Amino acid sequence: MRIKAIITALVLTGISGSAAAENAADTIKMIDCPGAVTVIHGSNGKLQLKVKGDGADYDFMAENIADGHEPVIDIDVPFIRETSERRRRRYGATWRAFSVRGAYVGASMPSDAVRGIRTSWEWGISQIVGAELLSPSRRTALTIGVGFFHRMQKVGSGYHIEGAGDGRIFLAPDGEGMRSVSSSVSSFGLQLPVMLKQRLVGPTGMAIGVVGMWNTYTRASTKWTDPDGTSCRRKYKGLHQRAFSVDGLFILNFGSEIGWYVRYSPFRMFHRSTGPEYSLWSTGLNIGF
């Protein structure tokens, strides 16, 4: 309690005692062995102090002036703090379902120097439905969802897809006289991204994670024109593509909608014996975060 005490001390009758020189500067009067001390509670918070002793009577008046500030007593109980922190940790994080996030379209480039595999494109929705575990701050989330993808890998630069029978394909140089050759490997499937999402500033944020890819359907086709002008087309189905693979995915979203993504697919789509071996980098536009 901080109360400023202002002693106005009116010495009304014969101050005969001598104040000792060694007393503190704010000492008004030292009385040894007082005979009687009477404290009278006066009006307006004033106190009157009557002292008898030292061969003389003294009458002091003191005034307590509160500065208006009452201290606040704070109690910190550690186990209560621990309990509430645990509760916050336990109950602060929440699950939330969502739909249609991460619609993307971008370019896919082979990361291996495979002749004939060209930069192509891909599109999909990485999370058609999903759920996220939000941190208490709501700035960090772990998301899991299900979506689909479609990749069209073009083949060119003097090469095209040829069938080797029994669902196997390979890259073959264009034959003499083949004109307007267009060849590609197209794959479609489901994806299961597991992402750690972090909001940075406002709705802007980033996400990093892995995407399980289930390559449900893959086909290849080659179209060309013969020297006599005949248009030919061959389709190869029932291919031996890798059924399951894992991609790495990074998304940087500017605002809550538009963003940029980079995806790395280290698993090659085909084994050497069943098709062209290539892995992909892809990057493009991401919508919905």
Next chain:
Amino acid sequence: MRYRLILLAACLALACSAARGADHSESERMIERYSSEPGAEVTVIRGGDLTRYGLSEYRSLTLPDVTATTLDAIAGAVKADLEASTAREVSYRDGRIKYAFLTLAPTGEGLNRYVIFVCNPAHNGRRRVVLIAIEGKATARQLQNLIKITSK
């Protein structure tokens, strides 16, 4: 015969209840009584992590905006506990108890009992009251080292 058994059971239940009540301090009764006041925050912890601190039970009541009548009733209970306490640390302001740390007589099981009372100013001229009742084997010194009480 059946009615006698029922009567005996009722008397036993009453006696047990009275015996339990005898161990309760006035402050603990206030915690129970005002636990349903508007804005009241009651925390009751028994066992579990408390045992790490040598405590067996912790009850607290926080009334963020207490009326004068309620404050008088709680302060009266604290005063009654203060008179019955075996050790005390009390500070007053304007003739009212502002802070009290009371050590009460141990329970029948030999557990130490403590009461902490704090009356702080609230925003609208009213008072914010915190009343805590603690039981355990911890000594008053251990408890004072555990619970940080600061004035600012």
